[in-house]
Amino acid sequence: MEGEHCQTRIIKIDPQNVDESLLVPPAEVLREGGVVAFPTETVYGLGASIFQPRAVRRVFAVKGRPADNPLIVHIAEKEWLEELTPSCPPAAWRAVEVFWPGPLTIVVPRSAQVPPLVTAGLDKVGIRMPSHPVALALIRLAGVPVAAPSANTSGRPSPTVAAHVAEDLAGKIDWIVDGGPCQVGIESTVVDFTTPRPLILRPGAITAEMLTEVTGVEVGMAPGLSSPAETPPSPGMKYVHYAPQGEMFLFEGPEEKVHAELAKRIEEALAGGKRVGLLLTAEMAARLQVPEEVVAMTLSSRKNPEEAGTRLYGCLREFDRLGVEIILAEGYPRVGRGIALMNRMEKAARRHIRLESDEE
Numbered sequence: 001m002e003g004e005h006c007q008t009r010i011i012k013i014d015p016q017n018v019d020e021s022l023l024v025p026p027a028e029v030l031r032e033g034g035v036v037a038f039p040t041e042t043v044y045g046l047g048a049s050i051f052q053p054r055a056v057r058r059v060f061a062v063k064g065r066p067a068d069n070p071l072i073v074h075i076a077e078k079e080w081l082e083e084l085t086p087s088c089p090p091a092a093w094r095a096v097e098v099f100w101p102g103p104l105t106i107v108v109p110r111s112a113q114v115p116p117l118v119t120a121g122l123d124k125v126g127i128r129m130p131s132h133p134v135a136l137a138l139i140r141l142a143g144v145p146v147a148a149p150s151a152n153t154s155g156r157p158s159p160t161v162a163a164h165v166a167e168d169l170a171g172k173i174d175w176i177v178d179g180g181p182c183q184v185g186i187e188s189t190v191v192d193f194t195t196p197r198p199l200i201l202r203p204g205a206i207t208a209e210m211l212t213e214v215t216g217v218e219v220g221m222a223p224g225l226s227s228p229a230e231t232p233p234s235p236g237m238k239y240v241h242y243a244p245q246g247e248m249f250l251f252e253g254p255e256e257k258v259h260a261e262l263a264k265r266i267e268e269a270l271a272g273g274k275r276v277g278l279l280l281t282a283e284m285a286a287r288l289q290v291p292e293e294v295v296a297m298t299l300s301s302r303k304n305p306e307e308a309g310t311r312l313y314g315c316l317r318e319f320d321r322l323g324v325e326i327i328l329a330e331g332y333p334r335v336g337r338g339i340a341l342m343n344r345m346e347k348a349a350r351r352h353i354r355l356e357s358d359e360e
């Protein structure tokens with residue numbers, strides 16, 4: 001089946017009032033070896049039963065995902081964790097007691113139940129219990145742990161509505177379960193609990209401070225997260241991610257300087273005959289003079305990185321759709337959810353310009 005065209009069935013499910021009878025067909029397909037896209041509170045996932053090696057291979061194939069990038073295993077009950085790992089560290093247990101179901105992936109030792117294909121040969125496995133009612137119902141009905149990366153073509157922004165999934169994968173997967181827009185919009189926090197000090201491999205809605213408070217151990221950031229030049233600690237981190245087709249420039253610094261720089265760059269890009277897009281805070285949008293031919297999108301107020309997170313990937317896809325060649329984006333303060341948001345914006349951007357320093 002790999003690479004072959006197939007019919008993709010699409011079903012809409014109301015997340016407020018999940019009709020489980022509608023989920024029986026995709027759940028059966030999932031259990032029997034099909035691949036099914038489904039909503040989670042973070043982004044849409046592309047699921048395969050961990051016990052169906054052909055389905056897992058098909059997930060890698062349809063995404064164009066490198067085989068050395070491990071998949072997260074999704075579960076519907078905390079108890080399922082015990083079969084997937086021989087030894088869950090106490091700090092990880094404390095974290096999942098508080099943050100599951102939710103946007104937290106724990107990396108723990110892998111049990112023999114988990115095929116190495118799923119973990120790209122690693123002896124540790126990433127596990128998450130999502131909070132989206134449709135995801136939980138689907139996985140529970142399938143009755144198997146579900147390996148699921150984000151349901152986008154590798155290199156494209158993660159999907160936050162079912163239409164994004166269809167854009168990338170229609171005709172290549174068996175089902176798309178449409179449960180509406182994702183509430184968080186940015187992928188889960190990934191924390192490695194196998195190291196003496198737990199390390200965040202990918203920042204998300206659950207922050208290091210939240211984890212430290214709940215686990216009672218100091219949770220750190222993996223090297224490379226604060227300075228991108230270092231060795232990637234998580235296999236997924238070495239790949240170009242979330243990239244829009246246009247060239248994105250990310251500006252960080254005092255508002256006055258960013259404002260002046262944006263005005264200058266807009267003029268330059270237009271003079272160069274480029275189609276320009278802007279990704280702005282509401283505060284900047286209110287004061288910046290935007291020429292008519294420029295596509296301006298507002299993410300949220302600077303004080304609301306949560307809302308910006310729900311909108312980021314959709315805006316990047318919209319720029320692609322409109323054929324924007326240069327995207328000028330404004331950075332957010334790196335506190336709370338702003339840390340994860342800026343991590344994704346940095347990955348999408350080809351150039352990062354910090355205006356306090358002299359260099360670009």
Ligand code: TXA
Pocket residue numbers: 040042043044045046069070071072105107119122124125126128130148149150151186187188189190201202234235236237
């Ligand atoms: O929010 C999410 O986590 C979404 C939804 C669908 O649950 N999933 C998602 O999956 O973002 P994916 O495959 O796009 O990203 C998984 C990340 C990658 O950076 C991968 O390298 C890391 O998690 N990861 C998974 N298993 C790992 C492991 N055993 N050790 C280290 N990193 C792991």
Ligand code: MG
Pocket residue numbers: 149150158
């Ligand atoms: Mg992904």
